[in-house]
Every structure is written in C-alpha cells, then in structure tokens.
Amino acid sequence: MSMNPTMTDESLFTRTADLVERALEGLLEDAQLPPNLLEATRHGVLGGGKRLRPALVILSCEACGGSAEDATHAAAALELVHCFSLVHDDLPALDNDLLRRGAPTLHVQSGEAMAILAGDLMLPLAFQALTGGGASKETASMLVGELAEGTKAMVIGQVFDTLGGMPVDLAPEDQLRLVHRNKTGALLRAACRMGAFCGNASGETLDALTAYGEAVGLMFQVVDDLLDVTQTAEHIGKATGKDEASGKLTYPGLLGVERSRQVVLDLQEQALTSLASIGDAADPLKDLCQYMAIRTK
C-alpha cells in the first residue's frame, strides 16, 4: 500500500485533469453563450489545477473495469458543480473572498451580478452533460440523482457553516463532522459513486467506493482545516487564517493540530481498508488517498 515513489503529484493528476479540462472546454463551447457570460464562466471553470473530484470519478470508474472515456462526462459535470459552489461561496454576502487559486474571484473579476448568473449557469450545464456521453439512460438517470443529492448536501453544508441551523443537541465534534460531511464530503462521495455507476460497478464494489469516498471526503476537509492554520496564503493561493478569525468551528480549533493529524491518519486507514475487496485495480485510488493525506496545498 505504500505510495508509488514515481507517482508524483503531477503524474497522479495530469492525465485525468487534461481529460476533464478538454471536456469542460467542449461543454462551454457547445453552450453557445454570449461573450460576456462565456468569459466569466471560463474564468470560473477553466484552469482549475489538480481537478481532484474528476480524478476520483475517473479512477473509481477504472477501478470497476470501465474506461476513462466512460466517466469523463460525469467528471466534467461534477467539476462544474464544484466550480459553481466556489463562485457562489466567494460572493460578498457569503465568504467574501477576493482570491481563489491565486487569481481574483469571479465577482472581483466580472462583478457580482455576473458571478451570480455564471454560477447559476454551471448547474444546468452540469446536468445537461450527464444526459450526453455514451452512458445508458438508466445510468444517466442514476448519475442525475447522485449529482443532485451531492449538490443539495453541499448547499446544506454551506448553510450550516455560514448561517447555522444545526441540531442544537449535538456535541461540537459531531456538529463539525455534520458540517464537513455535507459541505465537502458529499460531493467527494458522489464523485466515487458516479464513477462506479459509469463503470457498471457491482453492489459490493459500489459499497466499497462509497465507503472510500466518505473517508476521503471527511479527510480532505480536516487537511484543509489544518492547512488554513499552518500554511501561508501565498503557498495555497487563497486567504489563510480566515477560519480562526471568523470563529468557525474547525478540527484544529476543536482538537488541536496534533489530534487533527491523527484523525487524518485514521481516515486514511479507513479509506484504504475500504478498497480491499477491489484489488489492484484500486491502486491509483490508494495513491490518490495518500496524496490527499499529505498534500500541502
């Protein structure tokens, strides 16, 4: 299970990121948008770095014996939903972030009205993408349901995180897990499940990939919380120290840095164990999990 020493950050993501970037460019081109909306949407969608979520979709599909091509449209759809959430979460009325991936956020670049509308546009483009591709209507319908469920949970998580509404009788760590599971975890879980659908997974393999997605989904956010307190803004390309400044509930804030690092190790172990039944075909997902545990941006 040790990480392939030649499997650098770049080689882990290059292939899937290239595939999804081309698919996203194609979707935006086919959408026949007016030039101002196209420019804003491209700013919010393209040039997005590693493309972690699409990698999860495609590698999950391949772990079931499917091909990358079987899952590329689903990967692009999921990434559109992720980009939509970033654009809207950055808005002044929400997180009011000015910097994203080292560039101005969309409302800074194109104005608030355009950022709202370009974000809105990304959702129908995402669902439309799922009805394309070579998948059967049965699979398309499952993909739509899964992406809708993940998107819904993500919005609920953002409400919890910024506006409250959580059950009051939960212990702080349970509250935190509930926020993270919805806000970040649900879409990573959906990524793995959508990949499984594209790869026509058996029930057992779908369960394995679901458990993996849940573990890495929570782990991703704990690592994110840790980076917010340990890294500089210059390094990760967006503002840091914001969680503490805003009084947000975070893992290091609640458990301290050391215990949060232990949570990461435990979740990593859970994720890797989940994949046991799949065998060698899941090796790239194991590498991805190990990268996610030790990433520095």
Add this chain to the structure above:
Amino acid sequence: MSMNPTMTDESLFTRTADLVERALEGLLEDAQLPPNLLEATRHGVLGGGKRLRPALVILSCEACGGSAEDATHAAAALELVHCFSLVHDDLPALDNDLLRRGAPTLHVQSGEAMAILAGDLMLPLAFQALTGGGASKETASMLVGELAEGTKAMVIGQVFDTLGGMPVDLAPEDQLRLVHRNKTGALLRAACRMGAFCGNASGETLDALTAYGEAVGLMFQVVDDLLDVTQTAEHIGKATGKDEASGKLTYPGLLGVERSRQVVLDLQEQALTSLASIGDAADPLKDLCQYMAIRTK
C-alpha cells in the same frame, strides 16, 4: 375556439395549481433540510398563485392523452426552476426587488446569503424530482435535458437583459425578441415539451406543442411589458414602471402600447393555430392561451 364562458381564471388553474403545490410541499419535506433553509425555501417556493408553468406541463401532457399524475413531478421540477430564477433575479446585485407576489422578496425576508443558497438549492431539487415519478429512464433523461436547456436559456436571457452581451448587429426589435425568447420564453417552451414527453407525444404532437409554447412564451412577456406600463403596483403585487425607469428595452417602449397589443393578438393566433392537429384534447391549452392574452396581473 372562443373561451369557455364558465372557464374563469380560478377554474382554469385550481386543479393543476393544487396538484403542483402538494408535489412541491412533498419535495421540500423529503429533502430533510435544516429548519432555517426549509423556511427560506418554503417562502421562495410555496403559495405561488396560478402556477402557470406547471399548468402548461400538465395540460400539454393531457393533450397527448397522458394523465395529470404522469406530469406532476415534471411540473413541480419546472416550477422549482422558475422560483429559483425569481429569488436570484430579485437579489440586490440584479433587479434589487423588494416585493414579489405582494410579499417581501426572499433576501428581504431571510437575508442575502440565505436567498442565494436557497435559490441554489432549488436547482438540484428540481433535477432530482425528474428522476422520481413513474416515468421511464428514457423519459427522465429527456426531461433532464429539456429542463437544463430551458434553465440555461433563462440565465442567458437574464444576462442579456441586465448585463448586455447581445449581438450588436441586430435591429432593436430582434434584440428584444432575443432577450424575451431566452429570459421567459425558453422555460414556457420547455414546459410544453416536458408535458409532451410525459404524455409520450408523437413527433407531430411534440412539434405542435413546441410551436404553441414558443408563441405563448413570447406573448407572455409582451403582456408582462404591457402590464408594467398600464397597471398599478398594488394590482399586480410587484413594482411597476421599473422597465421605463431603468431604460430597459420593452415592447411598449419600442413599438408603443397599441402595436404591442397587436403583437399579442398575432401571437395568440399563432399559438391557437399550432394546436390544430391535436383536436379537442388541446381545448384547455387554447383556454389557457386566451387567458394569457387578456390577463391583467
């Protein structure tokens, strides 16, 4: 083709509005939302008056020999998209409207962050609803594609209307038609086509309902433009005279009130002619068209 004299406004819409209201309540209940998000979403979605778009979905399905139940989930999904667009279009960065259906708009009621997020939530709820119902996966997939296309066009229309981006070489009346066809017309067209899909329409009937939807879709907006200059805010439950004040391109602004009324009559004639091949089963759609031409709010 004359309007049934007993077919009042109320009896035209009561049955379909009741069906869709119950379906929407069910969808919101099943979504298991936190109480603050549920309250905001209910404010933005429920108690919505006539429910014109759902009526078009259901009556189109019935015109093809389908039942109201076959189309109710699609009608609710389409209405969720309409409600999403109202909530976001009302935002301060867009139309900055304070009043809608005689009540405070959602951002006035629940704050801007919640209005953005509750609007965002309505889209995945809509697409999720399409994968439910008793329709085949084939039909579900067609419904998803159609709703996505209508939603996309609606966003493009709002960009044209508020942020520009239209082809510069178009004559003013063509520009206006392009805005309206996208901003309002596309979703009304989608309503008729989605009803046709739910009713397993033949190709000929789908074409007829598409042509009807396009005609009533444009007519609806011309009537809306007319109401903005001829009615009081008290009567129609939202601010009037705004189009002129904001310098927006409108039919009465461009053609005058009388010629705009003639455009309504011409579109009404087109809509009714489109339905000729369907026969008596399309009578309720004819009544609806005549109501839409003479509505006063």
